[in-house]
Amino acid sequence: QQARRDALIHVKDKAAFWRAANDYFVREELLYIGAMGWVADLLAKRYGLRRTQFAILHFPIAEAHEPLRAQAMGKLFRRDKGDNAFLLRHIARLTEQLDAAKKRTSEIYRANERLKAEVAESQRKLADAYATIRRLEESRIEATKEPEDKRRLREQKAFIADLLAEVRRLRAMLPEEETPEQEPEDIVAEEAQPDVESDLSHLAGMTVALIGGYRAGHAELDGYPCRVLRHDGRKFDPDYYATLAAADFIIVLTRFISHAAMWDARAYAVESGKPIIYSEAINVARILEQIPPINQKKGEEQEA
Template identity: 35%
Template sequence: MYVRRKTMNETVHVKVYLAGRCPRCNRYNEQLTYDYGIKPYQEVEKEMDNVNHKIKDISCKHCSTDFAPESLVYKETLTDVTLAQVAINYDNTLDPETSRLLKEAHDNRFEHFAKHEDAFWDGFVAYALQNWRDSINELQPHELLAGLHALDIPTNARTATQLRREVLNKVKTTEQKAKFWRSANHDYVYNQLLDIGAMGWHAESDAKQFGQLRTRYAVLNYPMEEVQERLRTDMIGKVVRKDRGDNAFLFKRIAQLSDDFSRLSKKLRDRYHQMQELRVEIDDKNKIIHELRQALKNERSNKNIVSRDPDDIRKIHELKSLVNELIEVKGEEVKEKKEAVIEETPIETESAQPAGKRSLEGKTIGIIGGNRSEQAEQITECNILTHGGADQDHEFDALLNESDELVILTKFVSHAAMWRAKAHAITEGKPIHYTKSINIHRILDEIK
């Protein structure tokens, strides 16, 4: 689509840009794709006939994402005016053979029009005579003056309204009207319709600039070769909305199909750009996956092999054994003072002991089970801490923390207290002993 100019010899500098919004950062971008140079607009129009703009991805200047453009933007840079913005229909791509035939028809438009020129003008005049007043109201002042000048009718009118009034009052006969109409529309037919060609028309904009009646007649009757009839069909639905007579239903149906096609094209364009956004999202996720894989690879290659301390290995096995034993315990713990059935019975110390007796001087021995506080006061060899083992209160915690070694009286302690003491001993690396004895002197003799 190209914007019409009243002055075809006006010097312009037209540039064409690929434009669209980045699917990643949603910033608007324009990228120059062609420069027509500084020259008269008429020469630019002729050059446009031979220029095909290649549609390619553009790179976002903000985030460097490559994406498909949404439109072609034509700008006149001398006056900083946007001449046109044409949506790129990715769903409407022509095959190479059809494109070649359309190009040939466009190049041959002058010869083809010459063969049908008289018929076109006769129909155009007849059409205007049927709607004379409305047709005159569509003419611009310079067109009205051209028609009056052809009939040698002088005028002192200063406004478009005064000119139209004079035409309606002074141009009376059919011959005068025919000559007036051809002269008034000479520029429209030859410098607009024919010079630009059907491939460059934009029916809706033309109807606003040149009038609904004239645009309608041009769309329906302009001489086109067969390969260009698709262009005519696309434009009919945009300019023929109401009609009377036998063709009314046909034109109405064409308009409906044209609207459906426009909606479908828009939907397809939206889907295409949604695919662009999904492509960017997938690229971002693939980049993250790649970075994670690389980080994992680096972590594996830089991982140091550490030898674990044998004592740590022993503790891990003991804790695992403790967990398995706890899982097997079902129901609530019975707090009665009865013998606990455990694998360690008869239980010996779990820590390796050297041969012979050892001295307990300076050590703190924690005895859990029963009431042994009176006997503990008689011991001078080491420090004795006792706890009944029925409750796991703060005194129980204090005994565990302050003791160097632990002794469990299996007949007088609850399961919960025994598991708690065993877990503490394993974690802290403290010796723990199990016995059925109740005399402290004997207990100390057993653990030496």
């Protein structure tokens, strides 16, 4: 303030003073501190109202900081009449609406993250439950199994069913992911026939469900002694569960299927008691060759 008073005595000193003051104002206050540190009232008192109005109105800032400019301008322009007052009130309302929208967006994002965490935790528990069931199945002897083991197995299956229902409920609450424009070719291509004709006579009269692959959707393949249904497993829609329900044998194509779909198909097989295998083959005939004869499979289960 003393330097300001001294500079007013001579015009030459006044010009030099204000050039230095302007340089300091722009460089130190506006540029280095940035919009988040602007205090409009203090800047107007220190450098003058008009200079502060002009600088804050025209200084280039990031788009995300524009609400800070609007707030500062609302403090610097305080006329109560005319168009300026109307515009300033409108700017203030827009600023409040923008802040409220940002708050709602942040709340939605946090809620979405919580849902994702719950789904991940449910899937982890589901995997642990499957591991427990697998250990029980490997260690049990069907002929001498005690009633207590049966009770525990029923409890585990009920627990899996509850977890699966919870995962489906949480999955339905998540936003749908966009489908990529270009996808790999369908891995169950009908035209890729083996060089040697396969013997699939033991599958006559059966219905086999192929779960996995791209561009498959829900379809039925012809030209095989058994009925072959396929579903890509990307959506848990009514066609997906209808395909599982109609199948005598379930085959999961592990190369192109999500973990969620694989676990869902395995859970359905456990609940329904239907046989299930996992295949990395890409040819339908080669995939069907992996299904053992039903009599042979029953004999192996009895021996186990």
